[in-house]
Amino acid sequence: MDPLATGAAHWPLRTIREDAMALRIPTLRQRRLGAELRRMREQAGYGGSQLARLLGVTPALVSQMEIGKSAVSVARLHQIAEACMCANAPLVEALAGMARERETGWWEEYSLRLPTDLLDVAAIEAHAQRIVTYSITFLPGLLQTPAYAASVFARAIPPLPQPDVDLRLAFRLRRQQIVRSGATPYTAFIHEAALRMQFSGPEALAEQLGALIDHSESRDISVRVVPFKIESLPGPSENFVYVAGPVPELDTVQIDISFGCPLFDSPSDLASYREILDRMASVALSEDDSRDFIRSIKKEIEGNHE
Structure with missing residues (x-):
């Protein structure tokens, strides 16, 4: 089923305050995570605004996540994967591991x-x-x-x-x-x-x-x-x-x-x-x-x- 047709009402919405986390200078790993999310979106044939509507967020937040400047939670990652109909479970799990990382090297x-x-x-x-x-x-x-x-x-x-x-x-x-x-x-x-x-x-x-x-x-x-x-x-x-x-x-x-x-x-x-x-x-x-x-x-x- 086309998620654009069904919308994202079945996903719990985060408040603007929760999603608008302070922008950061992204690390290499954070940039790579964002780049993979962009590829996932593009492979699904969506523009940034389309994905934003599915997630119930602003297009600006989608852009910030895709360049690594806004944090991506594991829950948000799974929402994006579902919206983009990504069936590559090993990739999604590996990206989830990157999203969980907190320690600096x-x-x-x-x-x-x-x-x-x-x-x-x-x-x-x-x-x-x-x-x-x-x-x-x-x-x-x-x-x-x-x-x-x-x-x-x-x-x-x-x-x-x-x-x-x-x-x-x-x-x-x-x-x-x-x-x-x-x-x-x-x-x-x-x-x-x-x-x-x-x-x-x-x-x-x-x-x-x-x-x-x-x-x-x-x-x-x-x-x-x-x-x-x-x-x-x-x-x-x-x-x-x-x-x-x-x-x-x-x-x-x-x-x-x-x-x-x-x-x-x-x-x-x-x-x-x-x-x-x-x-x-x-x-x-x-x-x-x-x-x-x-x-x-x-x-x-x-x-x-x-």
Whole structure:
């Protein structure tokens, strides 16, 4: 039955005061929840005013919920899902979990000292069910040694003051805990170019490769190399991170570019990157062969600089 025809009289109405909660600066998770509500509405073919009539609220409130500036209760979420005839129960339940969240993450401690992009990366990692990375220029941040990471930060243009390098290093090491603890399964596809790129000299790179080998022997960390000999590169020319959410619709892709860490979560983008990762898995070396490959590069570097 068309809910537009039946109206929303059977839903309990909230007072204007209850719905008009104080507007806030939304977190990444709150923005994502709002974006998913917008997609739900658009898939149902409703405009904001149509949905507002069904909910018995103002169009302005619908807009504020969809950009994360107005809180969405679990009850309201279910009302929206019913109005939009969303039959995807796992998605609705996952969104309900996001609506229930109240605690702030550890990364908020850095909110006045680091760019928002970096905080957002930590936020999606903290809620990840699984993380997959592809690296072609430098080794994955979650597996970098302090010396290697510091050398990467030090090469920023324009140069970062040393206190900023130290701050970013501390932040990165804090982020690494989620992988090193084994709490989140992690797969790293690494192009041979990244294995050979020297940011701070052969000694630091050899140390980094040794650490990478050690990480690859952990139960929850998989390291697979994409060698130069692959005829067709099965992915983009930039590093990226694929973060799996509780349901596929809530996955996220983060791309490394020179001036930020943009996030992508549209169904078409997610489908494209899933295909890239499937192709990557089909051409990358096995875990054992990858370890041997990394050892050979480490030995080569050490031999050339004795």
